[in-house]
Amino acid sequence: MCRRQKNLAVQIPYRRADGPLNLLVDSTGIKFLDDGESQARKHSVQGRRKWRKVHLAMDTATSDIRAVEFTTSRDGDSPVLPDLLEQISEGEDIGTVTADGAYDTRRCHTAILERDAIPIIPIRKNGRLWKEDCPAAIARNETLPATRYYGRAFWKRWTGYHARSRIEAKMRCLKSFGERIAAKDPDRQTAEIHIRIALINRFNALGTAEIVRVG
Numbered sequence: 001m002c003r004r005q006k007n008l009a010v011q012i013p014y015r016r017a018d019g020p021l022n023l024l025v026d027s028t029g030i031k032f033l034d035d036g037e038s039q040a041r042k043h044s045v046q047g048r049r050k051w052r053k054v055h056l057a058m059d060t061a062t063s064d065i066r067a068v069e070f071t072t073s074r075d076g077d078s079p080v081l082p083d084l085l086e087q088i089s090e091g092e093d094i095g096t097v098t099a100d101g102a103y104d105t106r107r108c109h110t111a112i113l114e115r116d117a118i119p120i121i122p123i124r125k126n127g128r129l130w131k132e133d134c135p136a137a138i139a140r141n142e143t144l145p146a147t148r149y150y151g152r153a154f155w156k157r158w159t160g161y162h163a164r165s166r167i168e169a170k171m172r173c174l175k176s177f178g179e180r181i182a183a184k185d186p187d188r189q190t191a192e193i194h195i196r197i198a199l200i201n202r203f204n205a206l207g208t209a210e211i212v213r214v215g
Contacts, residue, residue: 010194017061020095109136
């Protein structure tokens with residue numbers, strides 16, 4: 001099974017909701033046990049733990065994971081966002097893409113606007129106006145004075161940015177299958193993560209809790 005897992009193509013099921021797709025994007029680290037760490041534990045030597053990053057894009061309507069990327073710990077969050085959006089078929093409209101300030105880059109804004117979507121990304125506290133040499137910079141520069149005038153707290157409530165907490169909860173669901181992955185080979189690790197995502201989406205299809213705001 002370990003050898004076959006390396007070439008296993010996991011089909012991740014998902015449900016499509018009516019209307020444009022609203023995505024929540026985030027990443028988390030997950031540990032793995034390599035040969036060096038296992039030998040260190042055997043000889044009671046404290047070694048440095050290794051880990052990789054899981055990047056997810058979740059549909060707000062169905063809570064299903066629609067895109068996943070598995071990278072090394074050295075890879076940043078923002079360079080992976082275009083790859084996540086490429087996993088969404090061109091025929092499916094994307095309404096909004098919500099992410100934290102780590103995605104406040106030209107590449108991310110450009111990738112979102114190319115899909116005719118609206119980026120909901122807070123500008124960093126030390127953020128400045130960009131040179132308006134592309135549509136992404138123009139749209140982003142319009143957000144900066146509004147954020148400074150009304151305040152970041154009001155901007156987050158007005159844009160619905162706080163919905164991003166839902167994908168943070170989804171990360172905890174992912175780690176409920178285990179805080180680390182068992183595979184050591186990168187290809188098998190990717191298959192293991194995809195299996196977990198497929199199981200999460202299957203559980204969502206069986207039924208999810210209905211959240212009602214009180215007060």
